[in-house]
Amino acid sequence: MEYIIILISAIFVNNIVLAKFLGICPFVGVSAKTDTAVGMSGAVMFVMTIATIITWLIKTYILEVYGLQFLEIISFILVISSLVQLVEIILKKVSPPLFQALGIYLPLITTNCAILGVAIEASGTTDFGLLHSTVFAIANAIGFGLVMILFASLREHLDLVNVPKGMRGVPAAFIVAGILALAFMGFSGMV
Amino acid sequence: MNQVQNFTKGLFKENPVFVMMLGLCPALGVTTSAINGLGMGLATTFVLLMSNIVVSIIKNAIPPKVRIPSFIVIIASFVTIVDLTMNAYLPSLHKELGLFIPLIVVNCLVMGRAEGFASKNNTLSSIIDALGMGFGFAIALTILGGVREILGSGAIFGVSLVDADLMLAFVLAPGAFIGLGYLIAIHRAIKKN
Amino acid sequence: MANKESTFTNMLLTMVIVTAVAALALGGVYKATKAPIAKNQEKKTNAALQKVLPEFDNKITRDTKTLETDLGKEITLYKAKKDGELVGVAIESFSTKGYSGLVKIMVGFLPDGTIKNISVLQHAETPGLGDKMEKGKSEWSKQFNGKNPAEFNLSVSKDGGDVDAITAATISSRAYCDAVKRAYKAFKQEIKGGE
Numbered sequence: 222m223e224y225i226i227i228l229i230s231a232i233f234v235n236n237i238v239l240a241k242f243l244g245i246c247p248f249v250g251v252s253a254k255t256d257t258a259v260g261m262s263g264a265v266m267f268v269m270t271i272a273t274i275i276t277w278l279i280k281t282y283i284l285e286v287y288g289l290q291f292l293e294i295i296s297f298i299l300v301i302s303s304l305v306q307l308v309e310i311i312l313k314k315v316s317p318p319l320f321q322a323l324g325i326y327l328p329l330i331t332t333n334c335a336i337l338g339v340a341i342e343a344s345g346t347t348d349f350g351l352l353h354s355t356v357f358a359i360a361n362a363i364g365f366g367l368v369m370i371l372f373a374s375l376r377e378h379l380d381l382v383n384v385p386k387g388m389r390g391v392p393a394a395f396i397v398a399g400i401l402a403l404a405f406m407g408f409s410g411m412v
Numbered sequence: 413m414n415q416v417q418n419f420t421k422g423l424f425k426e427n428p429v430f431v432m433m434l435g436l437c438p439a440l441g442v443t444t445s446a447i448n449g450l451g452m453g454l455a456t457t458f459v460l461l462m463s464n465i466v467v468s469i470i471k472n473a474i475p476p477k478v479r480i481p482s483f484i485v486i487i488a489s490f491v492t493i494v495d496l497t498m499n500a501y502l503p504s505l506h507k508e509l510g511l512f513i514p515l516i517v518v519n520c521l522v523m524g525r526a527e528g529f530a531s532k533n534n535t536l537s538s539i540i541d542a543l544g545m546g547f548g549f550a551i552a553l554t555i556l557g558g559v560r561e562i563l564g565s566g567a568i569f570g571v572s573l574v575d576a577d578l579m580l581a582f583v584l585a586p587g588a589f590i591g592l593g594y595l596i597a598i599h600r601a602i603k604k605n
Numbered sequence: 606m607a608n609k610e611s612t613f614t615n616m617l618l619t620m621v622i623v624t625a626v627a628a629l630a631l632g633g634v635y636k637a638t639k640a641p642i643a644k645n646q647e648k649k650t651n652a653a654l655q656k657v658l659p660e661f662d663n664k665i666t667r668d669t670k671t672l673e674t675d676l677g678k679e680i681t682l683y684k685a686k687k688d689g690e691l692v693g694v695a696i697e698s699f700s701t702k703g704y705s706g707l708v709k710i711m712v713g714f715l716p717d718g719t720i721k722n723i724s725v726l727q728h729a730e731t732p733g734l735g736d737k738m739e740k741g742k743s744e745w746s747k748q749f750n751g752k753n754p755a756e757f758n759l760s761v762s763k764d765g766g767d768v769d770a771i772t773a774a775t776i777s778s779r780a781y782c783d784a785v786k787r788a789y790k791a792f793k794q795e796i797k798g799g800e
Binding site for chain 3: 291292295409
């Protein structure tokens with residue numbers, strides 16, 4: 222039950238993109254087409270889950286034991302950036318077409334604040350054990366993917382309608398994101 | 413490019429938020445009021461300035477393959493310094509900005525300037541570039557925060573203008589997206605003329 | 606100075622030096638800011654205590670007791686004394702039932718269990734709605750002052766209690782009541798010997 226609450230809360234109520242404003246760069250940058258959005262979401266889910274598990278272990282068994290919490294930011298970001306490199310190498314070998322499609326966006330996962338944000342939040346929430354944190358990471362990744370794909374399909378339609386000239390492109394996309402956020406506010410209070 | 417242009421490009425023409433779309437997470441996340449936007453902008457400016465200085469000084473001593481990791485360590489150190497110092501001397505602002513202070517480390521703007529500018533230019537240019545970009549970022553965040561504060565709670569910099577809650581949605585998440593969307597459009601219109 | 610080559614030794618050496626310098630610098634800053642940060646915390650707690658308790662003259666942040674509550678979390682109890690006599694008890698309580706995240710409050714009780722005052726320490730409720738639980742934002746929280754939970758049902762009226770919920774923010778109001786209830790339970794357990 223507890224895990225279901227974490228899932229629902231992270232996916233719908235406190236959606237990582239629309240309510241917490243994390244991962245906006247890929248949200249705006251890679252969401253022009255649905256298939257790249259799917260690929261990006263997959264990569265984020267993989268990195269986010271592993272990163273949260275590793276950073277939780279580092280925080281609990283190294284930083285807290287030796288009273289080195291002030292090294293949290295530096296150690297977390299180093300772990301995440303090495304992990305992204307690893308994913309890049311694996312993807313290059315396993316799925317060259319996907320690697321090509323994601324192009325320059327994969328290295329950008331390092332600077333995707335969603336990953337670091339979730340890692341910090343999971344390890345900073347006092348009553349989160351390792352399993353809680355893992356579920357939390359997966360839930361947030363699902364939330365990210367859901368909104369990415371929703372938004373990408375909305376944007377594909379946006380190309381077909383007549384938007385006033387000054388609003389074309391990014392401004393219109395932001396307005397749509399705002400309306401989507403408004404819709405997601407309807408979920409609040411569910412948990 | 414002369415230094416005056418180097419400074420002013422970040423303020424308007426290449427504004428990090430409105431034009432380059434960098435650092436959007438804090439731009440949307442903390443701008444529930446003008447003062448929060450300004451605080452975040454200045455904290456980012458400090459990190460940007462310090463990391464640009466250090467990167468431009470040591471750029472030649474770093475082997476190309478470990479350039480990015482070294483930059484990340486440098487940036488993360490300054491972010492931690494900001495985090496600790498703010499917690500010690502500006503506790504209420506620190507609480508308001510919350511998670512977004514450690515997240516300065518992944519602000520694309522900071523990494524982008526370190527990698528794209530400071531690693532190729534001398535220290536003086538890097539300082540000026542950092543100040544221009546930082547202030548441009550701070551101005552953008554303050555404007556967005558101000559707009560949301562006025563429309564949402566009828567106040568500016570905490571000073572109440574009307575005694576009522578106006579369009580609450582502007583203080584909440586949707587207002588951030590919609591506000592930024594319109595500001596980008598306005599910025600485009602001004603730039604064109 | 607020419608660019609260094611990316612040999613293994615060069616890379617390793619660079620990373621070791623960069624991280625070592627960074628760690629040393631951070632250690633220094635951490636040491637320098639540790640005291641002010643702790644002082645801020647204490648100042649904040651003290652300010653909250655003074656708001657919710659009658660006048661006291663003991664060093665209250667030293668006269669504390671930690672109690673185990675449900676959900677496996679601990680809450681802190683502060684005893685306020687004047688001339689050695691107990692004049693009030695403040696309890697730092699919490700609720701996990703908030704709209705978004707933890708709600709933390711400081712509840713001040715008089716020795717007979719009457720609520721003197723309540724102060725919100727931490728919350729992430731919706732601005733303009735749930736955040737009316739804060740003192741400065743509305744008069745809502747004043748309805749608790751001077752009430753004794755022995756005869757005042759600490760639930761919102763929708764749930765059959767005596768508390769008027771904040772308009773359009775029943776969940777936030779419920780969380781607030783939940784936190785006050787938890788504080789009162791701890792108070793009874795501690796002061797009246799768990800009757």
